[in-house]
Each structure stands twice: as structure tokens, then as C-alpha cells.
Amino acid sequence: MNKQHIVNIKESLLFLSICRHTLHEMFDNKELKEFIKNEASNYQIINLIVNNIIPVEKYNIREEKKQWEIFQRIICENSKLFVDIGPINEAVSGDQGKYAEKLYDDMKSKMKVLKSAANKGKNAEAKTASENPNAPLDKIAVGATAGATASVIKFAAAKAYKDYIVNAVQNCNGKPDKVSCLKHYKDRALGLRIEKLRSGISTCNKAKNPEACKQSLQNQLNKLQSKSDSLRNK
Numbered sequence: 667m668n669k670q671h672i673v674n675i676k677e678s679l680l681f682l683s684i685c686r687h688t689l690h691e692m693f694d695n696k697e698l699k700e701f702i703k704n705e706a707s708n709y710q711i712i713n714l715i716v717n718n719i720i721p722v723e724k725y726n727i728r729e730e731k732k733q734w735e736i737f738q739r740i741i742c743e744n745s746k747l748f749v750d751i752g753p754i755n756e757a758v759s760g761d762q763g764k765y766a767e768k769l770y771d772d773m774k775s776k777m778k779v780l781k782s783a784a785n786k787g788k789n790a791e792a793k794t795a796s797e798n799p800n801a802p803l804d805k806i807a808v809g810a811t812a813g814a815t816a817s818v819i820k821f822a823a824a825k826a827y828k829d830y831i832v833n834a835v836q837n838c839n840g841k842p843d844k845v846s847c848l849k850h851y852k853d854r855a856l857g858l859r860i861e862k863l864r865s866g867i868s869t870c871n872k873a874k875n876p877e878a879c880k881q882s883l884q885n886q887l888n889k890l891q892s893k894s895d896s897l898r899n900k
Contacts, residue, residue, distance in 0.1 A: 674750035681751050682708050684824060685715050685817040688882055692813060708754055712737065715814045727753065740810045741818055812870070812878035819866035819883060823859045830855035849897070856894045863887050 689711065690702045701720075702711070709730040710720050716736050721729070730753040741748055834851030841847045863883050870879035 672750060673752040673754065675754055678751050678754055680824065681748075681817070681821045682711055682754075684820045685711050685813065688817045688820060689714055689813050691885060692878055692882060709733070712753070715811060715817060716740070718811050718813070737814065740814055808872045810873055812873045812875040812882065815870055815873040816879045816882040819863065819869060820886060823862035823866070826862050827855045827859035830858055853894065853897050856890060856897065860887060860890050860894065863890070 686702060686706070690699050693699050693702065702714070706714070706720070707724045709723075709725055709727075712730060712733045713719055713721050716733050734751075734753050738748070831852065834848055834855065838844050838847035838851065863886060867880055867883055870876045870883065873879040
């Protein structure tokens with residue numbers, strides 16, 4: 667990341683919340699799980715993702731930037747999905763742990779945000795991302811931590827889902843049965859997210875701990891498949 671790099675706070679928080687959730691489910695120790703979910707700073711989370719180490723100090727802006735640079739090398743810096751993802755100055759933005767977790771849990775209620783994004787003309791960019799289900803999954807560096815590999819795959823899947831819904835909002839505006847239209851697109855978007863997760867499982871073989879990475883993806887796949895089945899039965 668160079669000096670001209672502009673961090674998208676919402677996208678960065680979304681990615682960090684996915685990292686936080688992924689790490690939370692990977693550890694068995696209750697105290698560590700609680701720390702990761704509610705207390706760890708974003709600096710500590712990115713360190714855990716990149717190095718599998720939690721630094722003692724909670725904030726270090728300079729070192730946090732270095733860890734993000736390492737992360738960019740992990741994904742080989744080829745993914746457009748990550749060009750505006752980076753460090754957040756938590757000293758200014760406050761406690762991000764609970765907010766990031768809430769952002770992840772509230773994914774299903776993001777329609778207003780997505781509609782706003784659509785109104786700003788992002789649908790063309792979104793369509794490009796949605797129609798390329800394998801990028802950036804095949805460009806993750808060999809030897810990355812299971813947490814990093816799983817989080818990158820989950821983020822790509824979540825972005826594809828969100829971008830597809832952005833298009834849905836725009837396409838369904840003005841339709842006689844907007845609710846039915848949105849439901850149709852939501853089901854297809856969920857299918858795309860599931861497809862991206864499934865296609866990413868083989869990428870876990872590049873991780874230091876392939877089985878932990880695969881299990882993390884499978885856990886999310888099971889939840890999303892259950893959600894998809896429920897939507898179709900309504």
C-alpha cells in the first residue's frame with residue numbers, strides 16, 4: 667500500500683469482522699474466543715490473521731500498516747476486491763470490536779445500505795465482480811494461515827452476494843411486485859455466495875492448516891445452505 671492508498675472504512679470493517687468471526691470459531695479456548703469477539707483490536711486481529719500471533723500492545727498504527735502490507739502479499743495484490751481494504755485508526759474511530767461483529771451479524775439487514783450504493787451508480791462495477799466467481803480465490807499465496815485463507819474466501823463470497831443485491835435493488839425498482847422481485851434476486855445472490863465458498867474450498871490446500879480452513883468454510887456453507895432452503899420453502 668502506497669501513500670496514495672485510500673482506505674474504505676466500511677469495506678475494511680466488513681473484512682475485519684469476517685476475520686474476527688472466522689478466528690472466533692477456529693479456537694476452542696473460551697477466554698480466547700471472548701477476547702477475539704469483543705476485546706481484540708483490529709491491529710491484533712490482522713496480526714492473528716497474518717502471523718497467528720496476538721501482540722501484547724493493542725494499538726500500533728505503524729506496525730498495523732506493515733501487517734496489512736504482508737496481507738496484500740498473501741493475496742498477491744491482484745484482487746480488485748481488496749484495493750481499498752486496509753488499516754483503520756482505531757484511536758480515532760473508537761472501539762471497533764463490537765461494531766465489526768455487529769456489522770457481520772447484520773448482513774441480512776443491509777438492504778438500505780445496498781440501495782444507497784446502487785443509487786450512487788455502483789451497479790456496473792458490482793456486476794463485473796459478481797460474474798467472476800473464481801477471482802481472487804486462486805491467487806492466495808501458499809503457506810498463509812488458515813484464518814487468512816478462509817477469511818479471504820469468505821470476504822470474496824460476501825462481496826459477490828452484496829454486489830448482486832445492489833443490482834437487484836436497481837433492477838427491481840419500479841417493478842409491480844418489488845418484494846417478489848427482490849426475493850428472487852436474493853435467492854440467486856445466496857446461491858452465488860454458496861458457489862464461491864464451495865469453489866474456494868480447494869484453495870484451502872494452500873493454507874498452513876488446510877483442514878481448519880476447510881472446516882471454517884464448511885461451517886458457513888452449512889448455515890447458508892440452511893438459509894437458502896428456508897427461503898425457497900417460504
